[in-house]
Amino acid sequence: MKILVVCNAGMSTSLLVEKMKKAVKPEHGEVIIKAVAVDQFEESVKDYDVVLLGPQIRYKKRDFERITNELGIPMEVINPVDYGMIKGDRVLDLALKLFKEKKQ
Secondary structure (H helix, E strand, C coil), X not given: CEEEEEECCCHHHHHHHHHHHHHCCHHHCCCEEEEEEHHHHHHHHHHCCEEEECHHHXXXXXXXXXXXXXXXXXXXXXXXXXXXXXXXXXXXXXXXXXHHHHHC
């Protein structure tokens, strides 16, 4: 599974991505997680299975949904508390849930 995390500039999200990577368990299989800035979304999205938006760019959700819906890629805004407290395990759980729902 490949997870794309999109944020304003990519700085605060890099810490979250590291915590998410540490939360990956063997039963999850191969999990690739990458953070990109908003302006890299369109060129990157087609290569991922799940998209998570940083809460600070939730205003982009509607625009991005046009693209993710067309590609069949689930997308959700990260819970602000999980994001702010850098709860990588909870954010990873969100991505895994979206991926599982997509496969059903």
